[in-house]
Amino acid sequence: MSITVNLYYSGINGNARKFAEEMENSGTAAAIRNEDGNEKYEYFFPMNDPETVLLIDSWRDQNAIDAHHASPMMTTIAHLRNKYDLHMKVERYVSDTVEVPSSDVKFIRE
Template sequence: MIQINGTLKLAPDTLSKGREAIVAMVRASRAEDGCLEYGFAQDLTDPDVLYLVERWRDRAALDAHSASPHMAEFKRAMAANPAMERDLRIFETDDGLPLG
C-alpha cells in the first residue's frame, strides 16, 4: 500500500477561495479505482494549515490518480493561490493494525 501524509500551509483566505476545487478533487479521487482513503483536515489551532492523508492500493493507482483530469484541474485551480509551505511524504506500508 502507498500512503501520503503531510501538511499544507496556505496564505490567509486561500482556503475560502480554493475550497470548491479541493472538495471536487477529493470526491473524484475517492471514486478512483485503488483509492483506499483520501482526505484533508483543517488544523483546529491554525485554520490556514491543512493535513492531507491519502492511501492507495499500489503505485499504479497513485500514478493513475496523478495523471487524472481532476488532478490536473485541481493543480490549475491551486496554482492561482499556491501553498506557502508544503511538507508531503510518501510511504510504502502495510494495512496497519487497529489501535486500542
C-alpha cells in the same frame, strides 16, 4: 500494501482551507475517491496552524498513484493550488501490515 501520502497545503488568508472547500464543493475530491485504487482522501485542519490543511491520501499501490497522477484530476488540482497560491510539504508512508499489533490493541478503543 498501501501507500499513504500526507500533503500539507499552506497559504495565507485562509487560502488552504478555501482550496480544500473548493475541492470538496466542486466534486473533485469525490471523483478522486472514486478512482480505482483510492483508499482514503480526507482533509484535516491542524488546530495549531490555521493556514495549513492536511490531506491524507491513501492508495492501494504505486500503480494506482501513477494512474491518478496521469488523470485529468491533476490538472484541476494544479490549477487550484496556483489559484490559492499554496505551498506543499509531503510525507510518504508504505504500510507493512493491515493488522494492529497485539501489543497495541489494549490502547485502542473502538
